[in-house]
Amino acid sequence: xxxxxxxxxxxxxxxxxxxxxxxxxxLSIMDMGVVRSAKLIDGxxxxxxxxxxxxxxxxxxxxxxxxxxxxxxGYEAEIDxxxxxxxxxxxxxxxxxxxxxxxxxxAPLEADADKxxxxxxxxxxxxxxxxxxxxxxxSQFGSTACKAQFQCDDCQxxxxxxxxxx
Amino acid sequence: xxxxxxxxxxLGIADNSLILGQRLGELTGHGPNLETDIACxxxxxxxxxxxxxxxxxxxxxxxxxxSEDDIAMLRKEREYKNVLLVEQPNTNFAYTIARQFLFxxxxxxxxxxxxxxxxxxxxxxxNKCVKEVSYxxxxxxxxxxxxxxxxxxxxxxxxxxxxxxxxxxxxLFHQTEADxxxxxxxxxxxxxxxxxxxxxxxxxxxxxxxxEVPETKYFQKGGKNGxxxxxxxxxLAELQYMQRTYPNMEW
Numbered sequence: 115x116x117x118x119x120x121x122x123x124x125x126x127x128x129x130x131x132x133x134x135x136x137x138x139x140x141l142s143i144m145d146m147g148v149v150r151s152a153k154l155i156d157g158x159x160x161x162x163x164x165x166x167x168x169x170x171x172x173x174x175x176x177x178x179x180x181x182x183x184x185x186x187x188g189y190e191a192e193i194d195x196x197x198x199x200x201x202x203x204x205x206x207x208x209x210x211x212x213x214x215x216x217x218x219x220x221a222p223l224e225a226d227a228d229k230x231x232x233x234x235x236x237x238x239x240x241x242x243x244x245x246x247x248x249x250x251x252x253s254q255f256g257s258t259a260c261k262a263q264f265q266c267d268d269c270q271x272x273x274x275x276x277x278x279x280x
Numbered sequence: 281x282x283x284x285x286x287x288x289x290x291l292g293i294a295d296n297s298l299i300l301g302q303r304l305g306e307l308t309g310h311g312p313n314l315e316t317d318i319a320c321x322x323x324x325x326x327x328x329x330x331x332x333x334x335x336x337x338x339x340x341x342x343x344x345x346x347s348e349d350d351i352a353m354l355r356k357e358r359e360y361k362n363v364l365l366v367e368q369p370n371t372n373f374a375y376t377i378a379r380q381f382l383f384x385x386x387x388x389x390x391x392x393x394x395x396x397x398x399x400x401x402x403x404x405x406x407n408k409c410v411k412e413v414s415y416x417x418x419x420x421x422x423x424x425x426x427x428x429x430x431x432x433x434x435x436x437x438x439x440x441x442x443x444x445x446x447x448x449x450x451x452l453f454h455q456t457e458a459d460x461x462x463x464x465x466x467x468x469x470x471x472x473x474x475x476x477x478x479x480x481x482x483x484x485x486x487x488x489x490x491x492e493v494p495e496t497k498y499f500q501k502g503g504k505n506g507x508x509x510x511x512x513x514x515x516l517a518e519l520q521y522m523q524r525t526y527p528n529m530e531w
Contacts, residue, residue: 165329165408167325167326167329167412168326168329168330168332168333168408168409168412169325169326169327169328169329169330169332170329171325196404197333197401197404197405197407197408198400198403198404198407199407200404200407200408200411201408232418233418233422252315253315253316253318253319254319254415254418254419255315255318255319255322255323255415255419256318256322257318259322259325259326259329259412263315263318277415279411280411
């Protein structure tokens, strides 16, 4: 086992999968990779979550939502916010990446490609509307801490790109 | 307090982010255009998030029940340990960018060293912050180049801002007594070691931006020991307003 693995009791997985990111409702917190561990100990659940970005205001809401979801299932929960190991976009599951794309947010590229896209203006991000790679960055900061603003030069659609974080 | 040096050391790091975050927050709805407005406030949000991690840890060290909000909101001006650079006003976009770049270049180098700290909480915070600050530094250095190597007017404004803020850069590499003690324990970062690489890197970016490196050898200091420019009082008046007006209020 490595520290980057998640440690979640099987019985809790379906409950936690029902909790979504409040700012990206199509993405469950499990697919987002923010739940690092969840253990049932003496009828009480201890959950460790890690923030995507330090200032992400969604973390408090996520903590509350987890408590509510577990309470509905009959468990009291205690939430710990942990910082180590730091969250990375690599922890978003393939299902999570697909959910992002379907929602209109381009999924993060590899670290090198991300740099090329944001710094050198390389056209590698796929438009979430028409699928073209003829896209450009409008701003490396977007509507939430985790996104950059892009625009497609073929269909003209503006869209969000989920920034790579390694 | 048992570990007062470490407490003060952490406040020194966090206050830089707190005051700079507050300055950037002033631009909410007032940025030169939508994208830069959002960028500056995104950076502000990152910095406030980082401050929370530091202050939560400092609160634990203090061990007397003081919370992150108490530390952020209930100190007096002389008890803030931020460098003078970060409290300088936004003035115009060139100043905002110059202040940001001169701080980001330091901040990124500092965090890379703090990642190696044997204090596991500090290294965990640094691991988290370094990823965010890499984006900040990309943004600010990019704008230094764009404005410097832009029109005649943008170059002139960018140069003026760099010239004016230059005298606050040396303080980044000063150490308080608490800093020295924490460095001696092997926990803190010896900032004096970062100075040469900092000025070399900044000079490199300024050259790419067709800007001159200021020649002044006169530097201001004091912030780290609580002696601030007149700007800090006004920043705190706004930052602390709610807590001072409605003591013990909770969000």
